[in-house]
Amino acid sequence: MHQERLTKLRNASPAVLPSLLQCDFGDLRSEVERLQAAGIRALHLDVMDGHFVPNLTYGMPIVAGLRKLTDLPLDVHLMISDPAAYVDDFAAAGADMLTFHIEAVPEPAQLIQQIHSHGIVAGVALNPQTPMEALSGCLDQVDAVLVMSVNAGFGGQAFDPEAVQRLQQLRQSHPELLLEVDGGIKPETIGPCHQAGCDLFVVGSAIFGQDDYAAAVRQLRDAL
Secondary structure, three states, X not given: OHHHXXXXXXXXXXXXXXXXXXXXXXXXXXXXXXXXXXXXXXXXXXXXXXXXXXXXXXXXXXXHHHHXXXXXXXXXXXXXXXXXXXXXXXXXXXXXXXXXEOOOOOOOHHHHHHHHHOOOEEEEEEOOXXXXXXXXXXXXXXXXXXEEOOOOXXXXXXXXXXXXXXXXXXXXXOOOOEEEEEOOOOHHHHHHHHHOOOOEEEEOHHHHOOOOHHHHHHHHHHHO
């Protein structure tokens, strides 16, 4: 199951992943239908606990609700202090990929095993100010790395161009990894990230801030 899910994400690359944090939660069914009609091949969910990051979002019920609405891969980004306490519940809710932060779990071997035990793709994320060396102990264990191009949990930040160099470094050192970028992704920034070797591009306002999702997604894909 783990390899099947990983292969599905690899086959979708390069893929635009809408960050549902900015969608209309009063009408999730319509939002998912509009995104699928626009050709989206996976969805990104930002889980924040109000502790690891200062914002508070949603948890397992939203993941479970989305699982009932679509068979698209659900990429769940855990911006939380204790991801191990919730892996089992997110697995039961229907997550296909769980990404934790290296800042929250600096020695993640046991957590990665826990994620894999559910047949789920395991990803690790790091913030812009975190040294790349923090990942050195887990790059051979995880399936994916999420390079944050803004600080996790804070909206309205500008894209940090150092993310491009980080993606290049990871692609060269670990060509088998699935690479993802999150923060400030729009037509002007998505191309350089793709050229650096990125596979998955998390997008918020560049889709949900537009009236026509299909046109917005086409513009992003053209920029790729």
